Amino acid sequence: MRILLVEDDPLLGDGLRAGLRQRGWQVDWVRDGEAAERELKAEPYAATVLDLGLPRKDGLDVLAALRRAQLTLPVLVLTARDALADRIRGLDLGADDYVAKPVDLDELAARLRALVRRAHGQPQECLQAQDVMLDPAARTVRRGGVAVALSTREFDLLQQLMLSAPRVLSREQLEQRVYGWGQEVESNAIEVHVHHLRRKLGAGLIQTVRGVGYVLAREAPR
Amino acid sequence: MLGLVLGLVTLVWISTALLTWFDTRHELEELLDSHLAQAAAVLVAQQYDADDERHVDAPRLHRYATTVAFQVFHDGGLALHSANAPRTPLVDLGAGGGGFHRVRRNGVAWRVFVTRGRERDITVLVGERLDSRDAILWAVLGSASWPLLLALPLLALGVWWAVRRGVAPLHRLGRQLSQRRPQALEALALDSTDRELLPLLDALNGLFARIDALMGVERRFTADAAHELRTPIAAIRAQAQVALAEGDDELRRHALNATIAGCDRAARLIDQLLTLSRIESSGVLVTAAVDLAALTQRVVGELAPRSIAKAQTIEFDAAAPALITGDETLLAVLLRNLVDNAIRYSPRGARIVVAVRGAGAEVELDIDDSGPGLDEVARQRLGERFFRVGASEESGSGLGWSIVRRIAEAHGLRLEAQSPGKLGGLGVRVRGATPAPAARP
Numbered sequence: 041m042r043i044l045l046v047e048d049d050p051l052l053g054d055g056l057r058a059g060l061r062q063r064g065w066q067v068d069w070v071r072d073g074e075a076a077e078r079e080l081k082a083e084p085y086a087a088t089v090l091d092l093g094l095p096r097k098d099g100l101d102v103l104a105a106l107r108r109a110q111l112t113l114p115v116l117v118l119t120a121r122d123a124l125a126d127r128i129r130g131l132d133l134g135a136d137d138y139v140a141k142p143v144d145l146d147e148l149a150a151r152l153r154a155l156v157r158r159a160h161g162q163p164q165e166c167l168q169a170q171d172v173m174l175d176p177a178a179r180t181v182r183r184g185g186v187a188v189a190l191s192t193r194e195f196d197l198l199q200q201l202m203l204s205a206p207r208v209l210s211r212e213q214l215e216q217r218v219y220g221w222g223q224e225v226e227s228n229a230i231e232v233h234v235h236h237l238r239r240k241l242g243a244g245l246i247q248t249v250r251g252v253g254y255v256l257a258r259e260a261p262r
Numbered sequence: 263m264l265g266l267v268l269g270l271v272t273l274v275w276i277s278t279a280l281l282t283w284f285d286t287r288h289e290l291e292e293l294l295d296s297h298l299a300q301a302a303a304v305l306v307a308q309q310y311d312a313d314d315e316r317h318v319d320a321p322r323l324h325r326y327a328t329t330v331a332f333q334v335f336h337d338g339g340l341a342l343h344s345a346n347a348p349r350t351p352l353v354d355l356g357a358g359g360g361g362f363h364r365v366r367r368n369g370v371a372w373r374v375f376v377t378r379g380r381e382r383d384i385t386v387l388v389g390e391r392l393d394s395r396d397a398i399l400w401a402v403l404g405s406a407s408w409p410l411l412l413a414l415p416l417l418a419l420g421v422w423w424a425v426r427r428g429v430a431p432l433h434r435l436g437r438q439l440s441q442r443r444p445q446a447l448e449a450l451a452l453d454s455t456d457r458e459l460l461p462l463l464d465a466l467n468g469l470f471a472r473i474d475a476l477m478g479v480e481r482r483f484t485a486d487a488a489h490e491l492r493t494p495i496a497a498i499r500a501q502a503q504v505a506l507a508e509g510d511d512e513l514r515r516h517a518l519n520a521t522i523a524g525c526d527r528a529a530r531l532i533d534q535l536l537t538l539s540r541i542e543s544s545g546v547l548v549t550a551a552v553d554l555a556a557l558t559q560r561v562v563g564e565l566a567p568r569s570i571a572k573a574q575t576i577e578f579d580a581a582a583p584a585l586i587t588g589d590e591t592l593l594a595v596l597l598r599n600l601v602d603n604a605i606r607y608s609p610r611g612a613r614i615v616v617a618v619r620g621a622g623a624e625v626e627l628d629i630d631d632s633g634p635g636l637d638e639v640a641r642q643r644l645g646e647r648f649f650r651v652g653a654s655e656e657s658g659s660g661l662g663w664s665i666v667r668r669i670a671e672a673h674g675l676r677l678e679a680q681s682p683g684k685l686g687g688l689g690v691r692v693r694g695a696t697p698a699p700a701a702r703p
Binding site for chain 2: 059144
């Protein structure tokens, strides 16, 4: 999952980025409100971790601007301002979660997972399609109860397709959602990963819609 | 208070009564004595006309006449006398003394006037009983005293009422104060009728306002400290957690170094908060003559290694000592913050020039760098607590400028940021405005 971290403090930003990466997230990091608004409007992030006391543009202003622009991505506000009034204001402005600093990285990751899941209308923590079960927290995939080893990219790609089903995602959309900044994307990378996933999980799980992209079939085709 | 007033009133009242007594007695004596003398003179004159009627009793004229007596002696014998006068002279005539006498005859005190005829041997004695005089005196005094005696309790009542009314606002104020919670520092309400209490209330409210301001500084300090420490602590926590979970040596070392840097930053933040709190809560400066040039040189010397580590060129320029009056410790804090900012926010290879000129009110301190400078908006916001210059790699506390501004204000120094300055980056100008340090209220 690709998220945008908005934090002006270099040490905290660095720590959060490293911690969330350890927990399987693709993290892009910006340090001011204007950059945050620009990036969030340009890229399809699964969620954003937003600090409030930001240079150039306050976090709450960024939040308000996002919601005005009809962007519905989950926003987790991470801030030192933890007065009740601040929290209420943040939630009223469209924040999906409000966490006071300091925060445990595992908790932060769990909250992000929950936000992303809910944003995709998934009530369960584990994603299920056919005989494949994906556990985002443990980052494990089982097929018919048997663990299947997937690379990071393969896992991210599968998770994205499972979350988005039954929507069809183009190759570009998948690239945008799976790769962070500065990561080399081979021109046929998505095709290669899909190929590997089909080999490991069965050919019927991911279907190609010619000229459009890929879609995950929740039920096995008859 | 009330007892004192009543006692004083009683004392004044008794004094007035005594004065009236003595005054009345004196006036009465003069008046009656003059009547005695006049009566005697009339009697002497009569003796020349009524020469033949000897030993004739004078008629009793009036009931009051019993208190008055006269004797006329002619050639040594009693020629004429009033009914109540004895046959022997009231006053021993041998003494030969004319004028007034005080005598006692048969247990009765008399005031007697003696006079003699000029040509013949006539002696006239006119006497008046002293107890009659005293009776008049008592009557006069009595009639004068009744109103005073009546007035005394009325006066006491009035004084009691006035005093009670006068101190009532004090009682109300006392009640209001005793019912206050220690945190309540809003101004006391003033009744428009309690005008006498205005100075007291003003003084009290002034005190409350000052305490409130001081407590506000403390409260803000606590709140700010709690808030601003959250970010470095969050950073320390996140980095430590990353280090714990990291398998890669390089990345773990990076996270651990970042953890230590976070601790240093938290410590620095606490130092700066404390400094700011000290400046804000203590208006009094420890002032002495300070050579700003020497002090600046020392600070630049202290910080130069950091500048050199960034491959910057740092220069100090002062031709002569620059004496000003101020608090050396605080001025050093001001200088350290400004020079540190220049080093911190200028890129590698930049040039920094610190110059001191003049002295006293004309002192000039310039700190210029060839860094990126600051835009108008950022310059305006400098000195706002916790305002950090945007998107900078450096992790300042956002308190440096607040501290610098506070110290400058406390010393009556003007502070100004120019961008672009002399070297193209930020130029900070500190100018002496007042020769003497101005203590903050």
